[in-house]
Amino acid sequence: MAIVDTVKFMTNPARVVPSPVLKRLTDYYTTVQGLTAEGVEWVSSSRLADVLGLTSSTVRQDLSHLDFAGVSKRGYRTSGLEKALACALGADRIWNMLVVGAGNLGRALVLHPEFRRRGFMIRAVCDSDVFKTGLKLRTLEVQRMNQIPQAVKEHAIDIGVIAVPEDAAQGVADLLVEAGVKGLLNLTPTHITAPEGVAVTDARILASLQELTHTLMGK
Amino acid sequence: MAIVDTVKFMTNPARVVPSPVLKRLTDYYTTVQGLTAEGVEWVSSSRLADVLGLTSSTVRQDLSHLDFAGVSKRGYRTSGLEKALACALGADRIWNMLVVGAGNLGRALVLHPEFRRRGFMIRAVCDSDVFKTGLKLRTLEVQRMNQIPQAVKEHAIDIGVIAVPEDAAQGVADLLVEAGVKGLLNLTPTHITAPEGVAVTDARILASLQELTHTLMGK
DNA sequence: TAGATTGTTAATCGATTAACAATC
DNA sequence: TAGATTGTTAATCGATTAACAATC
The missing domain is CATH 3.40.50.720 (NAD(P)-binding Rossmann-like Domain)
Structure with a gap:
């Protein structure tokens, strides 16, 4: 059993972001950039969904691919989300x-x-x-x-x-x-x-x- | 039963080309344009699949959305296929x-x-x-x-x-x-x-x- | 605390692939 | 005719959505 778990653990991290998700990550990124620029500090999955014409479920699934967590009852901190998205997309480098x-x-x-x-x-x-x-x-x-x-x-x-x-x-x-x-x-x-x-x-x-x-x- | 058939018939023609298919139609179009330019007269679904990195099954499914039929044992006539694709994409007008x-x-x-x-x-x-x-x-x-x-x-x-x-x-x-x-x-x-x-x-x-x-x- | 929102699992939906009978 | 390729149905695969327990 322990071996199975280890194997699972070892195969998982090589997780690839599925292509439709990746495309949406770029959309979240421009949207969130706009929000931080406006001084908005928190955004919920349903707010992002509304702006981009998605369901909140899709947004949460997508953002779960990031190395960044939201906060119950508040949503996602825009500054952190922006950084996590930039990092995922390679937008934080030259x-x-x-x-x-x-x-x-x-x-x-x-x-x-x-x-x-x-x-x-x-x-x-x-x-x-x-x-x-x-x-x-x-x-x-x-x-x-x-x-x-x-x-x-x-x-x-x-x-x-x-x-x-x-x-x-x-x-x-x-x-x-x-x-x-x-x-x-x-x-x-x-x-x-x-x-x-x-x-x-x-x-x-x-x-x-x-x-x-x-x-x-x-x- | 007849009524059911009629309803089916009436709802079907309003068929929308699914978005992934539509994207590929543009790829078939540029590819087939190239083939006709080269003087190639016939192309099979598997040839198109090879060139575009798809399966022949996907190609045949996709092309079935067009108002154009292939020919058993020969494939698709490039001239007709090009025209059908142009028509579907609105590439035959201004x-x-x-x-x-x-x-x-x-x-x-x-x-x-x-x-x-x-x-x-x-x-x-x-x-x-x-x-x-x-x-x-x-x-x-x-x-x-x-x-x-x-x-x-x-x-x-x-x-x-x-x-x-x-x-x-x-x-x-x-x-x-x-x-x-x-x-x-x-x-x-x-x-x-x-x-x-x-x-x-x-x-x-x-x-x-x-x-x-x-x-x-x-x- | 009560209420809102996440993260995640399970259910649904749609798209891709496999398979094969029809056919030229 | 024999063989190759279509068109289409059924099976598989993956992506989206719904639902809900966990949580701050």
Whole structure:
């Protein structure tokens, strides 16, 4: 029996946050950030549920994945909850990014101050178009594609951002993986394949629009 | 018995495509577009499954929501499948959009040719910053916020795009709804509330990044 | 204390997968 | 025909919701 318990104990901690929960954690995070900014000190699961269109049950289940406990009769202390969420999402540290593609989307990312403000630091930008080489985006000069490996090493890049035309996406992904990035943010509509150890997330901007238009047609 | 059958028949056609299926339909669409472009004429559910990391069972279930049938032993004809997907997603028509916010993100959308190419026509841009009024983005002049109602009527705007700072997002959403748009694309991390009849989709760029960093921390 | 809210278990609901008869 | 692939039903799996004891 003791052995069984031990096994249980040993397998449990490797608990993965299920994907729908993870998506909601990001929602809680922005909401709670807003509340602390307003000076609200306590929030209940039902209040969060109301704001985000969920049930209080879902909220409590979700927050139980965090290393943070609420208080009976009071709810969750916003300051602690914010910190716990930031910690779970990696929002309490700095992430180094390299953007490939200096087109409109790539430039917008580099110039958008929100990313920096939230710890997503764009350290380098590359583009295959040699006429863009040397172009200045804020403090960064657009580099050649063959500079990717060196840039990844030099700046300890965690995340490669794919902001190139659709048909170049997989090739760029391969280059970034080869250079040693641990994660990819894919801004193109293409499905990207990467080896086991490399995480890929799709920004799905076009997909969002298409989901929206699908819905609009039913009206 | 006949009555029961009739009721079943009458309730069924109002079938809604479940959200996870809808998300995958956009993936099938880009994949099949690629295949037709390459000249591939037939594709099987298992081929699609391989490319997108799904099971063939899921693919067949999903495609059964379309008004299009495969052929035993051959699979799905890519040309017909592409058309059926385009039709389901509203990708076979033109959608009129108004962008609020002429910052980096808003400008990128207006200038990005992919949206136009896919039928998402940005007809007007507004910004609350009067110093931006009159600024030219391609063929469009940035307009004042109070021009929103007129612009929506004049261009028969279907979709309002929210590309403003986070704390202005809900206010802009309210203005757009008031002006009569049927759908909202929210590019901010904020949760937006809108009345029943108005569809909202979140682009979740920052959320995608945070999901990614959460995953990276486990490594 | 009394009442409100958490944390958690159990029940329900929905989505994914397996399996297989129909079929070209 | 024989073999491969669909469409669909049934089984499994996972996520959401309901319910309630624990608690501050």
